[in-house]
Amino acid sequence: xxxxxxxxxxxxxxxxxxxxxxxxxxxxxxxxxxxxxxxxxxxxxxxxxxxxxxxxxxxxxxxxxxxxxxxxxxxxxxxxxxxxxxxxxxxxxxxxxxxxxxxxxxxx
Amino acid sequence: xxxxxxxxxxxxxxxxxxxxxxxxxxxxxxxxxxxxxxxxxxxxxxxxxxxxxxxxxxxxxxxxxxxxxxxxxxxxxxxxxxxxxxxxxxxxxxxxxxxxxxxxxxxxxxxxxxxxxxxx
Numbered sequence: 001x002x003x004x005x006x007x008x009x010x011x012x013x014x015x016x017x018x019x020x021x022x023x024x025x026x027x028x029x030x031x032x033x034x035x036x037x038x039x040x041x042x043x044x045x046x047x048x049x050x051x052x053x054x055x056x057x058x059x060x061x062x063x064x065x066x067x068x069x070x071x072x073x074x075x076x077x078x079x080x081x082x083x084x085x086x087x088x089x090x091x092x093x094x095x096x097x098x099x100x101x102x103x104x105x106x107x108x
Numbered sequence: 109x110x111x112x113x114x115x116x117x118x119x120x121x122x123x124x125x126x127x128x129x130x131x132x133x134x135x136x137x138x139x140x141x142x143x144x145x146x147x148x149x150x151x152x153x154x155x156x157x158x159x160x161x162x163x164x165x166x167x168x169x170x171x172x173x174x175x176x177x178x179x180x181x182x183x184x185x186x187x188x189x190x191x192x193x194x195x196x197x198x199x200x201x202x203x204x205x206x207x208x209x210x211x212x213x214x215x216x217x218x219x220x221x222x223x224x225x226x227x228x
């Protein structure tokens with residue numbers, strides 16, 4: 001069993017839809033990261049969370065430490081949001097564990 | 109915000125040659141940098157942890173003589189793939205941990221944009 005599980009693995013949405021990607025983890029962590037990987041492979045750090053909620057533009061990330069769960073929300077989705085979204089957790093000893101990613105396709 | 113510059117973004121090399129990948133923190137000091145590898149449709153896997161001024165710590169199964177890591181300054185770590193073979197073709201990415209008190213993240217991590225290596 002992976003330490004980090006993401007769902008769904010694949011997601012197709014119509015432009016404008018509200019999107020949620022979920023991440024569950026089974027280890028104690030000091031922080032959780034959401035990453036965006038584009039088709040060429042380049043990775044962008046979206047959020048680093050240790051509690052609560054963060055918002056950046058149309059992106060919202062939440063984390064529930066007690067339930068070991070985080071969600072990434074995209075409001076008013078756009079085709080340019082199409083990418084793979086990766087959840088990564090950092091343990092107390094600074095080891096990272098990565099989810100296998102959620103491939104999002106937003107159709108115009 | 110904190111930025112990590114990784115260069116090159118893409119490289120194609122001949123089998124048997126060596127390739128150097130640079131990971132540079134632009135506006136903060138990074139005592140520790142991490143190197144990851146990603147095979148197609150798989151998750152990122154940690155290869156090694158690089159500490160400024162000391163030897164890197166490699167994960168089990170990673171050949172340290174093949175993947176040479178040098179972290180000579182607080183802003184630069186390099187990964188050299190020596191005597192590259194087609195099976196080394198992969199996506200390599202670094203992340204940097206900000207040295208506390210030196211930047212804007214407050215002890216955070218930032219990822220480079222990655223390097224796609226193709227060995228022909």
